[in-house]
Amino acid sequence: MMNPLRECFILLTASALAAALSLGLHPKVAGLSWTESSAAEVSLEDVARGTRPVLWVYARPAEAYRQSHIPGAVSLTEKAWEQQLPDLLVAWKPGTVILVYCDSPACGASQAVAQRLQRELTLPDVQVLKGGWTSWQQTHR
């Protein structure tokens, strides 16, 4: 019977070969960007200084959206993407900056939604609010 470490080596090598092949053959893998493409983060001060209209997008579940959100914000989450995206497209006008936010500086949902908007809709101006809902509440007490 073969040594377990030798079996590990076979599986690790076979996976590397399959991954290398998929780099050339898998259409979605070939389209991956090896350079960082995260959405730009802006603070509330930056937003206040801006002159262009803003469409706020709350990237937390619908329950959190119902409890409270920035006035005029639309709800968009990865889980309910297909259902909620039409509302965003109705609210969006050319020239509008889309500002995505979630709860706190540590949450990743806003960056995930912003990147997906950039990737799938190729919208030009999608940004993420630094500090999220927490920073908005601190500023608008």
Add this chain to the structure above:
Amino acid sequence: MAADPPVENAVSWLCRVILGGAFVVAATFKLLDPAAFAVDIGHYHLLPHPATIALAVYLPWLELLSGAAVLIRRVDRGALLILTVLCGIFCVALASAWIRGLDIECGCFGHAVATPSVVALGRSLALGLLALWLYRRRRDEAVPKPASR
């Protein structure tokens, strides 16, 4: 008291199907959308971006081949070792995200199944223990038994 061999074999077979099946299914979802998987890995903030992309391309294949090897019982001791180590790494990554208060999708089954981090951590731990138990059992099977008189 030791379980009857047929019962033990049936339990072992069931565990193989659960473990191997879980990894084959998880890998399939990730292979269908590697970009979304790369985004999920990036949310852990543990790796530089190029390493994130490399992992998003490589890991699904390793999971698929290891899961399949467990199911068909070929090079399965190596596969069980790999799955044990992978589950250990997943547990560390999930625990670190949980401790840092990151509100992220685990990415374990692509975006097909949304799972809270604590549940994903428990699941990874359970699958890791299952892989370790199957590995030890398989290793013991490989040791020649003394001839009876």
